[in-house]
Amino acid sequence: MLSDRQxxxxxxxxxxxxxxxxxxxxxxISKREDIGYSSATIRNEMSDLEELGYLxxxxxxxxxxxxxxxxxxxxxxxxxxxxxxxQDLVKLKQLFAERILHAxxxxxxxxxxxxxxxxxxxxxxxxxxxDHRLRNVQIVPLNETQAVAIIxxxxxxxxxxxxxxxxxxxxxxxxxxxxxxxxxxxxxPLWQLRQRLYQEISGEMRxxxxxxxEMLQLLDQSFHQEETDxxxxxxxTKIMNQPEFRDVDKVKDILELLEQHDQLLHMLGMPAxxxxxxxxxxxxxxxxxxxxxxxxxxxLGGKPVGMVGILGPTRMEYSRVITVLNHLAEGxxxxxxxxxxx
Amino acid sequence: MLSDRQxxxxxxxxxxxxxxxxxxxxxxISKREDIGYSSATIRNEMSDLEELGYLxxxxxxxxxxxxxxxxxxxxxxxxxxxxxxxQDLVKLKQLFAERILHAxxxxxxxxxxxxxxxxxxxxxxxxxxxDHRLRNVQIVPLNETQAVAIIxxxxxxxxxxxxxxxxxxxxxxxxxxxxxxxxxxxxxPLWQLRQRLYQEISGEMRxxxxxxxEMLQLLDQSFHQEETDxxxxxxxTKIMNQPEFRDVDKVKDILELLEQHDQLLHMLGMPAxxxxxxxxxxxxxxxxxxxxxxxxxxxLGGKPVGMVGILGPTRMEYSRVITVLNHLAEGxxxxxxxxxxx
DNA sequence: GTTAGCACTCATTGCGATTGAGTGCTAAAT
DNA sequence: ATTTAGCACTCAATCGCAATGAGTGCTAAC
Numbered sequence: 001m002l003s004d005r006q007x008x009x010x011x012x013x014x015x016x017x018x019x020x021x022x023x024x025x026x027x028x029i030s031k032r033e034d035i036g037y038s039s040a041t042i043r044n045e046m047s048d049l050e051e052l053g054y055l056x057x058x059x060x061x062x063x064x065x066x067x068x069x070x071x072x073x074x075x076x077x078x079x080x081x082x083x084x085x086x087q088d089l090v091k092l093k094q095l096f097a098e099r100i101l102h103a104x105x106x107x108x109x110x111x112x113x114x115x116x117x118x119x120x121x122x123x124x125x126x127x128x129x130x131d132h133r134l135r136n137v138q139i140v141p142l143n144e145t146q147a148v149a150i151i152x153x154x155x156x157x158x159x160x161x162x163x164x165x166x167x168x169x170x171x172x173x174x175x176x177x178x179x180x181x182x183x184x185x186x187x188x189p190l191w192q193l194r195q196r197l198y199q200e201i202s203g204e205m206r207x208x209x210x211x212x213x214e215m216l217q218l219l220d221q222s223f224h225q226e227e228t229d230x231x232x233x234x235x236x237t238k239i240m241n242q243p244e245f246r247d248v249d250k251v252k253d254i255l256e257l258l259e260q261h262d263q264l265l266h267m268l269g270m271p272a273x274x275x276x277x278x279x280x281x282x283x284x285x286x287x288x289x290x291x292x293x294x295x296x297x298x299x300l301g302g303k304p305v306g307m308v309g310i311l312g313p314t315r316m317e318y319s320r321v322i323t324v325l326n327h328l329a330e331g332x333x334x335x336x337x338x339x340x341x342x
Numbered sequence: 343m344l345s346d347r348q349x350x351x352x353x354x355x356x357x358x359x360x361x362x363x364x365x366x367x368x369x370x371i372s373k374r375e376d377i378g379y380s381s382a383t384i385r386n387e388m389s390d391l392e393e394l395g396y397l398x399x400x401x402x403x404x405x406x407x408x409x410x411x412x413x414x415x416x417x418x419x420x421x422x423x424x425x426x427x428x429q430d431l432v433k434l435k436q437l438f439a440e441r442i443l444h445a446x447x448x449x450x451x452x453x454x455x456x457x458x459x460x461x462x463x464x465x466x467x468x469x470x471x472x473d474h475r476l477r478n479v480q481i482v483p484l485n486e487t488q489a490v491a492i493i494x495x496x497x498x499x500x501x502x503x504x505x506x507x508x509x510x511x512x513x514x515x516x517x518x519x520x521x522x523x524x525x526x527x528x529x530x531p532l533w534q535l536r537q538r539l540y541q542e543i544s545g546e547m548r549x550x551x552x553x554x555x556e557m558l559q560l561l562d563q564s565f566h567q568e569e570t571d572x573x574x575x576x577x578x579t580k581i582m583n584q585p586e587f588r589d590v591d592k593v594k595d596i597l598e599l600l601e602q603h604d605q606l607l608h609m610l611g612m613p614a615x616x617x618x619x620x621x622x623x624x625x626x627x628x629x630x631x632x633x634x635x636x637x638x639x640x641x642l643g644g645k646p647v648g649m650v651g652i653l654g655p656t657r658m659e660y661s662r663v664i665t666v667l668n669h670l671a672e673g674x675x676x677x678x679x680x681x682x683x684x
Numbered sequence: 685g686t687t688a689g690c691a692c693t694c695a696t697t698g699c700g701a702t703t704g705a706g707t708g709c710t711a712a713a714t
Numbered sequence: 715a716t717t718t719a720g721c722a723c724t725c726a727a728t729c730g731c732a733a734t735g736a737g738t739g740c741t742a743a744c
Contacts, residue, residue, distance in 0.1 A: 023736095025737050025738085027736090027737080039687090040687050040689090047739080057738090059693085060738070061738060099506075102502075136482040140477060142497075156504050162498050235601075237598050248582050251593070252579055252582040255582075365706090382717075401724085402708095405707090
């Protein structure tokens with residue numbers, strides 16, 4: 001659809017704008033080494049590219065700026081792979097060299113490294129729990145009326161919840177109950193716990209326990225898990241380094257959105273396989289219609305379980321960010337898989 | 343030191359400036375109902391107050407603005423207690439009505455309610471772990487090489503850590519070990535755990551266990567707890583609502599500081615009893631020399647264990663914020679104490 | 685098809701005049 | 715001895731206007 005020359009010029013314009021943040025004029029482009037045309041020629045091509053919707057003009061006597069469509073074409077067709085320098089690679093390796101880490105820590109470090117490497121805001125969605133299976137249950141009484149229920153999954157994740165102890169339940173009874181549960185529910189996926197509890201265990205419990213009702217109530221509390229917040233941000237303030245976000249109101253909208261993790265989750269959706277680039281207007285939420293979001297999913301045993309992402313201005317270093325995200329997602333997948341699938 | 347009239351006028355000026363955010367002129371003050379003097383008289387008094395350091399003038403032909411010293415005097419001597427309205431009280435009660443909550447959830451909710459009530463940034467620290475005593479230890483093997491160590495404190499807090507299993511340690515051995523620990527270390531303060539482990543348990547362990555060294559190593563890992571991050575923020579973006587923070591650079595400095603929880607901790611220091619007000623220049627960190635921070639400590643059984651705080655512009659509604667913080671700190675103390683000290 | 689040249693556009697900058705909120709001082713009033 | 719009215723003065727903010735210059739679009743020549 002676009003001639004080779006148009007592609008060349010579009011590429012040059014986007015490239016330039018990404019680094020300068022200023023509308024680029026025809027002369028700027030014609031002076032580039034990889035371009036052998038006069039400014040007049042460039043002007044004509046620019047005019048065409050604008051007509052086709054790839055470029056925009058802030059006002060008549062200004063240079064051109066890529067439109068969302070322009071960036072989209074750039075990302076889909078023109079981008080060339082970015083090579084990471086030694087320093088960056090070292091930082092990445094550092095993360096994966098950490099031997100023993102909880103998933104939460106990994107996620108946190110990952111976010112931090114992402115911001116460091118890109119100077120944009122990092123968003124990391126943490127391994128989803130869907131696939132987690134029960135490894136161990138504990139119920140630890142604190143006093144006569146309260147206890148902590150603890151659930152350990154096969155991935156090493158620990159969930160805990162403060163619960164009310166029904167009247168007149170003794171330590172020995174709890175112990176028996178916990179034993180029973182560990183016997184019968186090991187390897188059951190977390191989301192099935194309550195269901196299985198009613199289907200399979202309740203009968204047996206009734207036979208062994210006097211306070212059947214109370215016990216059941218206790219377990220019901222324990223297994224009623226809340227959706228824990230699995231979004232980590234790092235470098236939220238980085239957006240303020242961008243010249244196009246010198247305006248407090250714009251920044252405010254974005255940062256307020258970032259504070260609402262549920263909205264973020266909703267926006268990013270379930271982790272699908274691969275890389276996603278959302279450019280400017282393509283975003284649903286108004287607050288970030290001047291931003292781009294790039295996400296890459298990472299997986300555990302081939303199944304996507306989370307994503308790493310970057311939020312930056314539409315004028316983002318797409319090539320670099322994509323490379324970093326791919327590296328990171330791949331590394332995370334390897335790390336997770338080797339840690340949990342043996 | 344200040345005459346009654348000077349106090350009256352200073353109070354009026356601070357009051358006015360807090361709500362208008364504009365330098366206040368003599369006429370504005372003289373028109374107030376509680377002031378019975380002409381603008382000329384006010385002008386003279388203002389001039390004196392400026393000479394004494396309580397007021398400042400942005401430029402010659404502008405009104406006056408309170409200086410740090412002025413706010414300080416206002417807070418120490420002029421402020422009158424703020425009465426909370428029905429709505430606010432309901433919100434506070436709502437929080438304390440929550441029956442079963444982990445300390446972490448309480449802290450999070452508290453921060454949220456604080457921002458809602460004040461429209462400033464809320465900072466909540468704590469509860470500190472120093473006083474937490476061991477209730478229960480568990481070690482749950484995940485596979486041949488890894489396990490999760492879980493520590494439950496008498497307050498219901500659960501710490502967990504992924505650990506390496508030394509070679510050739512069996513399930514039964516771990517079980518024996520855990521039993522021994524639970525027998526001997528219950529009610530020991532967390533910070534003493536490692537010490538006590540070496541002093542008291544190691545001898546006994548040596549007798550009962552073949553792999554003494556490996557076991558010790560394992561426990562050492564488990565009890566080596568990191569300082570967990572105990573700072574919660576809410577409404578960090580609220581500062582952008584303030585007209586004096588329409589400047590991205592100022593905001594950036596502040597938000598970057600808020601991202602560094604360690605700095606915050608250091609700045610706020612250990613929870614001392616009572617209420618602290620840090621006004622403008624009194625703050626050590628440059629980023630917040632245009633802000634005020636008010637903190638109130640809450641306690642468990644009389645001992646301060648954490649603090650609730652508000653960060654806002656120097657032009658803050660001191661009276662209101664102080665009242666809210668006092669209410670909240672008191673409520674939290676009651677809640678914690680009744681929950682854990684029976 | 686490409687480019688030189690030129691008229692045209694328009695955001696940005698700089699400058700001087702104007703405005704108005706607010707002060708400081710002095711002299712009159714209380 | 716205070717208090718206040720009055721007036722000259724200051725200075726940020728605003729407006730209008732001309733100058734500047736980066737950049738375009740178009741046309742005619744190469």
